[in-house]
Amino acid sequence: SAVISQKPSRDICQRGTSLTIQCQVDSQVTMMFWYRQQPGQSLTLIATANQGSEATYESGFVIDKFPISRPNLTFSTLTVSNMSPEDSSIYLCSAGTENYGYTFGSGTRLTVV
Amino acid sequence: SQQGEEDPQALSIQEGENATMNCSYKTSINNLQWYRQNSGRGLVHLILIRSNEREKHSGRLRVTLDTSKKSSSLLITASRAADTASYFCATLKGDSWGKLQFGAGTQVVVTP
Numbered sequence: 773s774a775v776i777s778q779k780p781s782r783d784i785c786q787r788g789t790s791l792t793i794q795c796q797v798d799s800q801v802t803m804m805f806w807y808r809q810q811p812g813q814s815l816t817l818i819a820t821a822n823q824g825s826e827a828t829y830e831s832g833f834v835i836d837k838f839p840i841s842r843p844n845l846t847f848s849t850l851t852v853s854n855m856s857p858e859d860s861s862i863y864l865c866s867a868g869t870e871n872y873g874y875t876f877g878s879g880t881r882l883t884v885v
Numbered sequence: 886s887q888q889g890e891e892d893p894q895a896l897s898i899q900e901g902e903n904a905t906m907n908c909s910y911k912t913s914i915n916n917l918q919w920y921r922q923n924s925g926r927g928l929v930h931l932i933l934i935r936s937n938e939r940e941k942h943s944g945r946l947r948v949t950l951d952t953s954k955k956s957s958s959l960l961i962t963a964s965r966a967a968d969t970a971s972y973f974c975a976t977l978k979g980d981s982w983g984k985l986q987f988g989a990g991t992q993v994v995v996t997p
Contacts, residue, residue, distance in 0.1 A: 773930070803983045809925070814973060815987045828982075862925055866985075873918050873930035874985065881925065 774799050774867050778877025785855055785884050792851045793880045795865035800845035803869065806838070809862040809879075821848040821865075855884045891974060891988040898995055904961040906991040908974030909954075915979045917950055917957050922971045922990075931959075931972075964995045 775798040785791050795804070804821040819827040819840055827840035842848040852859055860883050868874035891908050898904050908917070916935045920928040934941045934950045934957065941948045947960040961968055971992045975985040 776927075778927070805984065814989050815928075817984055817986075820982065820984065864927060866928075868930075869983075871916065871933075871935075873933045875930065876920075876928040878927040879925065 773873070774801055774875045776865060776867055776875050776877040778865055778880060780880055781878060782881040783883070785882065787856050787884055789855055790851055790853045791855065791882060792849050793863055793865070794849050795847070795867070795877050797846045797867050797875075801867040801869075802845070803874075804842060804848045804865060804867045805874075806840060806848070806850045807864045807866065809864060811861070815864065818850070818863075821850075852882065855882075857884045860884045891972075891991050893991060894989065895992045896994070898964055898993070900965055900995055900997050902964055902995075904964050904968070904993055904995070906959050906972055906993070908957045908959070908988050910957075910974075910976045910986075910988075911955065912978060913952075914976045915981075916977050917948075918975045918977065918985065919946075919948060919957075919959050920973045920975060922973065923969075928973065961993075964993075966995050966997050969993060969995045 777796045806818040807815040809815050817830050818833045819829040821827050821840050821842040823842045823845055839851045863880045865877045866874040916933050918933045919931040922928045932943045932948050934948050945962045950957045971990045973990045974988040
């Protein structure tokens with residue numbers, strides 16, 4: 773299965789600023805996804821990162837707030853823009869194939885102050 | 886809304902005991918997957934069971950799937966302190982373009 777390197781692992785940011793999270797996969801994968809996990813909660817899908825086209829966002833998430841790039845089949849970034857304390861969460865990327873399970877990055881723990 | 890609901894929300898057991906957690910879902914699925922998360926870090930894929938399978942084993946893990954009841958269970962036998970983690974079920978629908986729907990999770994604590 774694929775191995776994902778996600779960074780940064782954690783960050784403390786000022787409100788109003790932006791943070792870009794990177795995920796690098798050690799092999800080409802068709803599907804990559806970005807999730808948010810609020811404190812003590814389960815995972816909520818933010819968007820599907822599509823290679824060569826705009827990401828597909830889930831209800832409640834918009835491109836202006838969470839711009840995503842996927843320039844090739846091994847790399848993707850998620851930016852959390854104009855942050856507020858409500859954005860404090862763990863952000864995770866995942867990749868893989870739907871019939872064999874997914875690999876997750878180690879997560880980015882974001883605290884907005 | 887999340888596809889899966891899990892119970893119990895929390896489970897505390899002694900080393901050597903078995904841990905069982907359940908997952909229910911609402912719509913038809915392609916497969917159901919179980920993941921483990923240690924201390925808010927990344928998720929680790931444990932096991933995947935397809936809609937046409939009823940039971941699957943992997944080491945000390947046993948997963949069952951009852952599509953008529955739209956439910957699944959994960960059994961960890963002979964638990965160890967290292968099994969302390971949160972466990973999530975996630976379902977994949979046939980028309981979901983690979984997107985998983987996660988359950989609320991079960992927090993398992995195994996004490997020595």
